[in-house]
Amino acid sequence: MPVADDDDFPKWARLTAERAAYFEKATNEGLFRLTEREIWWRDHADLLETHGYRLRPRFRPNWKPSWLGTDHDPYQSEDSAHLLKSQIIDATRIKDGKAVVIKRITNGAEEIRVSTFFSTPERLKDRRNHCVPILDHFQDRTQHDLSFIVMPLLRKFDDPPFQSAGEVIEFMRQLLEGLEFMHEQNVAHRDLAKGNIMMDGHALFPKGFHPTSQMRDPSTHYPAEPLRRRDVTELRYYIIDFGISTTFTDPSEPRLVTGTMAQATNIPELSDMKPYDPFAVDVYTLAHVFLDGFMATYTNFSYLLPLMKKMASIKPASRPTAAEARMEFENIVRTVKGRTLRWPLRPREEGVIRRVVGTFAATAREAVFLANSIFRDSH
Structure with a gap:
């Protein structure tokens, strides 16, 4: 078995001649063959x-596994991993190397209409618009009922984890203003759960990350190396998946819907029979993203609890609108001291030793921050 002479493939991921021969035989017998969903995308690679x-x-057509004829471990080779979802695939935009995601979608689907609606030049200029931008869309040349939409490659909003209270507050602020903007356009998302909120994390990973194994570097050989959120000028959070969204175009018609489809299972008013207000559902669902994801876990956000309880009221009529919630949030946060926002997240189950060490480290960082501020102000 030949030994690869490239220096980029790590030594720890190389095989003995016996193991390499075993995997070569297994590969030729179909161990890493394309799945049905992968074949579909391969057959559309030229169109894309x-x-x-x-x-x-x-x-791509005529793919040959990169590890054949080498001592590379196929499980450490980037091109051995299977595609996890049938509707979505990552790609590279050829003109500038931008990482994107391509989604196949049935023509006439509400998702196409809503997504492109929020991606007009005028709406993209509005900084409050946190709907994932559609970079391109085009039709399949053989299946005329099928189209493709192209979006930026995003990652989970909490990956890597938040470290300070201020980072979480900025996340909340962006989502509240994004919801307010969406509702201003008379669109209710109707599924604003944790899984439909993402982050453009490219600024956090200057060396890049793999599109499907996102905590690995582009080669998948090594862990990706993120910066700290506080060291990045700006992170943008986005709302995705408008598959069950509703747009209201006639102001004279009631803004009510029916239906129980949603990721969140705790929304009290969902019904297939009794109409309900989908805008109030959005407020409720987003409140639970904040409550379940942060307030139940950390002690830093007690000052926001009254607002979150109103947003998560079991009675839809008692909830604030998105605009009211955003305004109250801004008024509350305006009174919070900078030190409180810079303070690290404090888990509710934090042990005494960890709390003491964390407090000491946070105090030291705060002292450095204040010293730097004084130095800047004096020059």
Whole structure:
């Protein structure tokens, strides 16, 4: 078995001649063959390329596994991993190397209409718009009922984890203003759960990350190396997946819907029979993203609890609108001291030793921050 002479592949991921021969035989017998969903995308690779998007090697025509004829461990080779979802694939925009995601979607789906609605030049200029931008969309040339939408490659909003209270507050602020903007446009998301909130994390990973194994570097050989959130000028959080969203175009019609489809299972008013207000559902669902994700876990946000309880009221009529919630949030946060926002997140179950060490470290960082501020002000 030949030994690869490239220096980029790590030594720890190389095989003995016996193991390499075993995997070569297993590969030729179909161990790493393309799945049905991967074959579908491979058969559309040329179409995507004509529109300016290139798939990774595994999903291109005439793919040959990169580890064949080498001593590379296939499980440590980027092109061995299977595609996890059938509707979505990552790609590279050829003209500038931008990482994107391509989603196949049925023509006429509400998701296309709502997504492109929020991606007009005028709406994209509004900084309050946190709906994922649609970079491109085009039709399949053989399946005429099928289209593709192209979006930036995003990652989970809490990956890597938040470290300070201020980072969480900025996340909340962006989501509240994004919801207010969406509702101003008479659109209710109707599924604003944790899984439909993402982050453009490229600024956090200057060396990049793999599109599907996102805590690995682009080669997948090593862990990705994120910066701290506080060291990045700006992070943008986005709302995705408008598959069950509703747009109200006639102001004279009641803004009510029916239906029980949603990721969140605790929304009290959902019904297939009795109409309800989807805008109030959005407020409730977002409140639980904040309550369940942060306030139940950390002690830093007690000053926001009254607002969150109103947003999560079991009675829809008692909830504030998105605009009212955003305004009250801003008024509350305006009174919070900078030191409180810079303070690290404090888990509710934090042990005494960890709390003491954490307090000491946070106090030291605060002293450095104040010293730097005084130095800047004096020059």
